[in-house]
Amino acid sequence: MGPGNTTTHRRRRAVPWVLLGLWVAVLAVVGPFASKLADVQHDRAVDYLPASADSTQVARIEDQLPGGETTELVLVYHRDGGLSAADHATAARQVAEITKENPLTAPPKGVPSRDGTTLMYPVxxxxxxxxxxxxxxxxxxxxxVARTENGMTVDVGGTGALATDAAEVYNSLGGPLLYTTVAVVAVLLILIYRSPLLWLVPLAVAGVADYLSMGVAYGLHQAFGTTISGQSSGVMTILVFGAGTDYALLLISRYREELRRVERPYDAMRKALRGCGPAVLASSGTVAAGLLxxxxxxLNSSRGMGPMGTVGVLCALVAMLTLLPAVLVLLGRRVFWPLVPAYGSEPKQRRSLFAAMGSSAGRRPYAVLAxxxxxxxALALGTLNLPGSLxxxxxxxxxxxxxxxIETLAKAYPGQGTQPITVITPTGRADATLAAVRDQQGVAxxxxGRSGKGWTEISVxxxxxxxxxxxxATIKSLRGGLKGSGSYVGGPSAEQIDLQDTNARDRLVVVPIVLASVLLILIALLRSLVAPLLLVVAVIAVWGAALGIGGLVFGPLFGFEGTDPGLGLLSFVFxxxxxxxxxxFLMHRMREESLAGAEPATAALTALxxxxxVIASAGLVLAATFAVLTNMGLVQLVExxxxxxxxxxxxTFLVRTYLVTSASVALRRRVWWPGRLSQEPSQPPEPRQKEPVVVA
Structure with missing residues (x-):
């Protein structure tokens, strides 16, 4: 080895250390911001809504009234056999203690139920x-203070209590969600790699990427006011570990192959990055574009989910294409122990499940497609069984x-409202608005209420x-009757109506944009119209079938009483x-085989x-990480x-393996129309060296 080669080799050996140093510096800068992400997380329903919504206007104006926004609770005292005089005395004593210790907007008044089993105090x-x-x-x-005594149950409900209970679940997501995700990914990586050390590397890099994403997400919030919710924060972590592990699987698989052909790990990693880097960049770019x-x-929550998800994917991408290669090169071949890919060795040949699946799809493509x-x-028909809005x-x-x-109140006060609707009206019109509200059908x-800053609050x-x-119907009637008066109708129930209406609008706007953007990216990548349309139709079919399966299990099996209004849109985008x-990944390899001169059917089966x-391993990891959400305490996250x-x-196991492959076999060269691959070659192509086979 000459002096020049020695110098070059030393420089190359220094590159991984330089990358590690850069990552240490980045994490040192990002660290203080990452720890602040939880402080800017908001999970009130009104924080999710657009500024134009009636209920958002009500919340904004309430903040300006004397005392600001009101936290409303309902103390519910109950005994099945009927409340005794001692029970009433206990309730009065507890309410008096609450009034003494907390500044309330008005003295609480007890409202007994007709059957005498329940007493509620609005606070x-x-x-x-x-x-x-x-x-x-x-x-x-x-x-x-409101504790059960002498067998009388006491529950604290109301909108404030609901918000606190929801916040408790969201605040508890960080730890359990992260630990469960890490555990699930670790188990899968151990099974995939069958190595006591290798699985730790991509997992640790994914953890670093997650920490980086938290700091970047906080920066986005500070710079642009991006909405941060418990849901978007949790999904960002899922995407970092799911997508990041997918990219690691592709890179490590290619790196393992190159180590058999290249002597030095650094040179093998360079070839691996050149080989799979473009596909990883294209796929991550497509995911980011779809989320954006x-x-x-x-809807603020949906709009904030886009940048948060994109941050997760891009942080995972950067980490897996810089930090992961550096660590793998420094650890050398021994990281693969006991299945070390020795230089000059050949991989053990095993019968491929996907070769068998491809053969069946290739023999009867039309039957498989049908x-x-x-x-x-048939699965998509299950969407008809989805429960109503949550x-x-x-x-x-x-x-x-x-x-x-709430459940106790519903039984004890049947057909009676127990949750106020808030009407905000200009003070000069307060009397007229109050009269108009009382005249509305459905108003008990x-x-x-309070007045200030030119506004008056009416509690309905x-x-x-x-x-x-x-x-x-009452809320919609109030809004219709007060239209043009400068009044707004809000409150918890009105917020839910606005959430449903905004989600319906967003589906009509966002879905076409997602389809158009993804289709354009695919056309540019695959240089075809038919192949991109095939992929888009396939994923739409998958979305419909997955929602249909949800309709078959949410109510009958899980016992859920409703479907989150945002489920359709978010699940579609993801x-x-x-x-x-x-x-x-599949079509890019199919195109490579076609460019090498393979017949269309052969190219499709070879690509599979x-x-x-690799696709199966990546799909399992990604599905498992999202399945972690089913162990969380909120129905919308589970769904x-x-x-x-x-x-x-x-x-992964039906559409990508069977249907897309079968369609490609059936369409033959037409799958690449109108590109040049769609035309029969006029002469045999020049032979070229095939790319190394990527194996899981």
Whole structure:
């Protein structure tokens, strides 16, 4: 080895250390910001809504009234056999203690039920304002005083208690979600790599990427006001570990192959990055572009999910293409022990499951296509069985104190409203608005509340139960009757109506944008119209089937009372972006084989055989990470995680392996129309060296 070669070799050996140093410096800068992400997380329903929504205007104006936003609670005292005089005395004593220790907006008045089993005390305080920590402290203080005594149950409900219980679940997501995700990915990597050391490397790099994403997400919030919610923060972590592990699987598989052909790990890694880097960049770019389409959503929570998800994917990409290669090169071949890929060795040949699957698809492509289409269509019919919109009290997997209070109130006060509707009106029109509200059908009572800054608050109780069809009709009637008066109708039930309406609008706007953007990217990458259309139709079919399976299990099996209004849109965006991600791996290899001169059917089957193992491993990891959400305490997270996990599995083991391959075999060269690969070659192609086979 000459002096020049020695110098070059030393420089190359220094590159991984330089990359490690850069990552240490980046983490040192990002660290203080990453720890602050939880401080800017907000999970109130009104934080999710657009500024134009009526209920958002009500919340904004309430902040300006004396005392600011009101935290409303309901103390529910209950005994099955009927409350005794001693029970009433106990309730009065507890309420007096709560009143003494907390500044309330008005003295609480007990409202007994007709059957005598229940006594409710509405309690409200404006002291917490919009500070969620103060709200939670107030709710917990009330719960500390309102305790069960002598067999009489006491539950604290109301909108404030519901918000506190939801915040408790969201705040608990960080630790359990991260630990469970890490454990699931670790088990899968151990099974895939069968090495006591190798699995630790991509897992540790994914952890670094997650930490980086938290700091970047906090920076986005500070710079652009990006909405940070418990849901978006949790999904970002899932994407970092899921997508990051997928990219690691592809890189490590290619690196293992190159180590058999190249003597030095550094040179082998350079070849591996050149080989699989473009496909990883293209697939991650497609996912990021699909997620960024959520910026067109009007709902703050959905719009914030786009940048958060994109941050997760891009941080995972950067880490897996810089930090992971550096660590692997420094550890050398021994990281693969006991299955060390020795220089000059040949991999052990094993019968490929995907070769067998491809053969069956190749023999009967039309039969496979027809059967798959019928199966996916039948599964999609399950969407007809999806439960209606999720009510606020039904959003918990387990019944917290606030939901128990709502259930007791519903039985003890049938057909009676127990949750106020808030009307905000200009002070000069307060009397006229109050009269108009009382004249509306469905209104049980209406009382004038606080005034300030030119606005007056009117508290309305509907005759219908909270979030029932009757109460919904009352809210819509109030909005219609007060239209043009400068008044706004808000409150918890109105917020849920606005959430549903905004989600419906967002589906009509975002879905076409996602499809158009993904289709354009695929056309540019694959230089075809037919292949991109095939992939897009496939992922739409997967989305419909996954939602249909959800419809078959959410109510009958899981016992869920409703479907999150945002489930359709979010699951569509994630399944389209992630499904197309895997499609790129398959079709990119199919295009390579076609360019090498392979016949269309041969190219399709070779692509499946060579990429099927990696795609299957990646799909399993991604599905498992999203399945972690099904272990969380909120129905909307369980539903989202279930639909995406099922969709990824359908895409990986049915659509990508059988249907896309069968369609490619059946269409032959037409799959690349109108590109040059769609035309019959006029002469035999020049032979070229084939790329090394990628195996899992």
């Amino acid at each position: 409200a305080s404006s002291a917490p304002g919009t500070d969620e920590k103060k709200r939670d402290a107030f709710v917990n203080d009330v719960r500390d 389409c959520l910026l067109a959503a009007d 059967g798959g289409a019928v199966l996916l269509g 009510k606020q009290q039904d959003s918990f997997v387990h019944t917290p104190d606030s939901v128990a209070a 009572s209406a009382e004038r 109780i509907a005759k219908g139960a909270p979030q029932s069809a009757a109460e919904t 399944l389209v972006a992630l499904g197309v991600d895997y499609g790129i 055989r060579t990429t099927g193992g 989202l995680g279930f639909v995406i996990a099922v969709g990824v599995l359908l895409d």
